[in-house]
Amino acid sequence: MKKNFVRTGLIGHPVSHSKSPLIHNYWIKRHNLEGLYAAVDLPCETLEEGIASLVAQGFCGFNVTVPHKVDVMKHCHQIDNLAKRVGAVNTVVIQDKKLFGTNTDVFGFVQNIKENAPKDFDFKNGDALVLGAGGASRAVVQGLLDEGVPKILIANRTRSNADILLAHVSDPSRIKIVPWEDKANKDICGQANLLVNTTSLGMTGKAVLKMDLSHLPEKCLVNDIVYAPLMTGLLEAAKKRGNPVVTGIGMLLHQARPAFEKWYGIMPAVTPELEKMVLS
Ligand code: ATR
Numbered sequence: 001m002k003k004n005f006v007r008t009g010l011i012g013h014p015v016s017h018s019k020s021p022l023i024h025n026y027w028i029k030r031h032n033l034e035g036l037y038a039a040v041d042l043p044c045e046t047l048e049e050g051i052a053s054l055v056a057q058g059f060c061g062f063n064v065t066v067p068h069k070v071d072v073m074k075h076c077h078q079i080d081n082l083a084k085r086v087g088a089v090n091t092v093v094i095q096d097k098k099l100f101g102t103n104t105d106v107f108g109f110v111q112n113i114k115e116n117a118p119k120d121f122d123f124k125n126g127d128a129l130v131l132g133a134g135g136a137s138r139a140v141v142q143g144l145l146d147e148g149v150p151k152i153l154i155a156n157r158t159r160s161n162a163d164i165l166l167a168h169v170s171d172p173s174r175i176k177i178v179p180w181e182d183k184a185n186k187d188i189c190g191q192a193n194l195l196v197n198t199t200s201l202g203m204t205g206k207a208v209l210k211m212d213l214s215h216l217p218e219k220c221l222v223n224d225i226v227y228a229p230l231m232t233g234l235l236e237a238a239k240k241r242g243n244p245v246v247t248g249i250g251m252l253l254h255q256a257r258p259a260f261e262k263w264y265g266i267m268p269a270v271t272p273e274l275e276k277m278v279l280s
Contacts, residue, residue, distance in 0.1 A: 006035035007058060008263050011050060011072075012065035015039040019278045020063055023256045026277065027268040035264065042068070051075050051099070061093040061263045063256075069135055076101035086138050087168045091259040102262075105139035108255025109225070110147060113194075115254075115270075116246045117221050123147035126193030130154045131183060131209070133162040136225055137198040138169075145171050149194070152176070155183040157199075186215040193217075195238075197224045202232035209234050213241060224248050230279060249279060 010020045016039065024037035040062070042050035047068055054062060064072045069088040073079055076089060079101040083089045089101035113121070128149045130137055133156035144152050152175045156162040162177045169175060178188050189195065195216065201209035203226045211234065216222075222238035227248035235245045253270045261267040 004034055006033065006060050006264060007038070008035065008061050008063075009038040009040050009054070009059065010063040010065060011040050011042045011047075011054070011068055013041055013043050013067060015041045015065065018065065019252060020065075020256060022278060023253065023274065024260055026274055027260055027266075028264070031264070031266050031268065033264055033266075044068070044071070047071055048075065055094055055097050055099075059094055061091065061259070063259055064090050064092065066135070073101060075099060082106060082142070085168075085170050086142050088135055088138060090255070091262065093262050102258075103139065104255045104258045105136070105251070106143040106146065107258050108251040108253075109140050110143040111254040111257075112248075112250030113221070113223060113246055116250055118244045121194075121221050121244070123149050123194070127151045127153055127191045128194040128196065129183065129189050129192045130196050130198060131201075131211075132156055132198035133158075133165040134198065138165055140196055140198050140225065141165065141169055141175070144194075145169060145174060150174065153178050153188060153192075155180045155188070184212040184215060189213075189220075190215045190217070192220045195220055195222045197226065197232070197234050200226065202226050202234055204228045211237075213237055213243070216241075216243065218242050219244070221246065225251055227252060249275060253278065 010018055018039055021037050021039050028035045069090055072089050077098040083101050083103040086103045091102050091104050093100045128144050133154055154162050155178050157180045166172050166175055182188050200206050221244050223246040224232045224234050225248040226232050230247050239245050257268055
C-alpha cells in the first residue's frame with residue numbers, strides 16, 4: 001500500500017446501513033486523495049480489540065456510531081472540551097498510536113440549520129423545544145446553548161433521562177424539563193422559535209410522533225434529525241400549516257465535514273450531487 005494512503009472508517013454495531021462510507025469515499029475521490037473509508041462492525045465485547053486492530057493497521061482515525069459513542073471515550077488518550085460537554089465522542093484522530101476524541105455532531109446540527117433555515121431565522125429569537133433526551137439530543141442541546149438560545153425546553157418520555165442530560169450540560173440555567181405529555185400545550189410550545197425532534201419516532205419502521213401543532217407559532221422552524229424518511233410526519237404536518245422546515249439529512253452530511261478535514265486536511269463541501277447520492 002502507498003505510504004500516503006489514508007485509512008479511515010466507522011466503528012459501530014450494526015454499521016451496514018451507514019451512509020458514512022458513501023460520503024467520505026465520495027470526498028476522497030472528488031479531491032483525488034489516496035485513501036479509503038471502511039465500515040467496521042464491532043459488537044460491544046470486541047470494542048477494545050477492534051480499536052487496537054485499527055491502530056495496528058495504521059488507520060488515521062475513525063467515526064464512532066451507536067452503541068460506542070460513550071464507551072469509546074475510555075479508550076481515548078485525550079478528549080476535547082466539546083466532546084466532554086456533549087458526553088460522547090463521534091470522531092477519533094489517531095496520531096503516533098494515540099487516540100484523540102472529538103464530537104462533530106454539534107457542528108452538523110448547527111450547520112444544517114444555518115444553511116437550510118429561512119434567512120431571517122435566528123437561534124437567539126426565542127425558545128427551542130427539544131423532543132428527546134438521548135445521545136443525539138445531547139449534541140443538539142449543546143449546539144443550541146452554544147448558539148445563544150435563551151431558553152431550551154426538553155420533553156422526554158422518561159423524565160429521569162432528561163435529568164441525566166441536564167446534569168451534563170454546560171449551562172443548565174437555560175434549560176427547563178417539561179412533561180412529555182404536555183409538549184403540545186400552549187404554555188410549552190406557544191413561544192417556540194425552533195422545534196427539534198431528536199427521538200427515533202417517525203423513523204421508517206418506528207412508531208409515529210404524535211404531536212398537535214395547533215399552538216406552535218407559524219414562524220417556528222421545525223427540524224427533525226430523522227432523515228429516513230426525509231419528510232417525516234412531523235415535518236409534513238408542520239409544512240402543511242405553513243411552518244418553515246429543515247430535514248435531518250443535512251446534519252448527517254455536515255457532521256462528516258470536520259471529521260474529513262481532520263483526517264485528510266481538506267474541509268469538503270456538501271454538494272447537491274452528494275445529497276442526492278446519500279438519499280437514493
Ligand atoms: P440516540 O442516540 O439516537 O439519541 P437514544 O440515546 O436511544 O438514541 O435516544 C432515543 C430517544 O428517543 C430518547 O429520548 C427516547 O426516550 P426515552 O429516554 O424515554 O427512552 C426517545 N424515544 C424512543 N422511543 C420512543 C417512544 N416510543 N416514545 C417516546 N420517546 C421515544
